[in-house]
Amino acid sequence: MAEIxxxxxxxMENAPVSFxxxxxxxxxxxxxxxxxxxxxxxxxxxxxxxxxxxxxxxxEVFSMNGKSMRLEKVExxxxxxxxxxxPETSPENDKDLESLESDDPSxxxxxxxxxxxxxxxxxxxxxx
Numbered sequence: 862m863a864e865i866x867x868x869x870x871x872x873m874e875n876a877p878v879s880f881x882x883x884x885x886x887x888x889x890x891x892x893x894x895x896x897x898x899x900x901x902x903x904x905x906x907x908x909x910x911x912x913x914x915x916x917x918x919x920x921e922v923f924s925m926n927g928k929s930m931r932l933e934k935v936e937x938x939x940x941x942x943x944x945x946x947x948p949e950t951s952p953e954n955d956k957d958l959e960s961l962e963s964d965d966p967s968x969x970x971x972x973x974x975x976x977x978x979x980x981x982x983x984x985x986x987x988x989x
Contacts, residue, residue, distance in 0.1 A: 862919050863934045869899075872931040879903055880935065886918070 863869055863883055871879045881899040889896050889912050897918060901907045917923040922931050 862915060863932065868902075868935040869932045870935055872933065873928055875929065875931075884908065 865883050865886060867883050869881050869883060870877050871881055880902040882902060883897060884900050885896075885898040887896050888894075891912075894912055894914055895918065896910050896912055898908060898910045901909060911925075913923065914921075918932060920931060920933055922929050924930065
């Protein structure tokens with residue numbers, strides 16, 4: 862069953878029309894029905910509440926205002942392993958960034974902070 866925080870694709874008349882995130886699912890006062898609160902992922906954002914049976918939440922076709930509707934849980938595609946790693950850097954890129962970096966002022970992360978204003982000025986041929 863689709864659960865809270867899942868993304869679903871909404872079909873109307875067998876055509877995909879919108880994505881939504883399930884915000885809440887609570888039992889309705891009618892037996893075997895649920896109030897499902899959906900955040901419609903469109904502009905402007907809108908929250909709607911539909912009253913559906915568990916079968917409908919799980920992808921069975923239902924009717925709304927005389928139109929056939931269906932929810933389909935969206936599964937994120939798995940990325941190949943090589944896409945999960947950071948790209949390799951070249952010595953040329955490292956030298957370009959050295960002039961833009963400064964030590965982490967907090968000292969917590971041991972990382973570098975890159976100044977985007979310096980980067981922008983350097984690309985425009987201006988001195989920082």
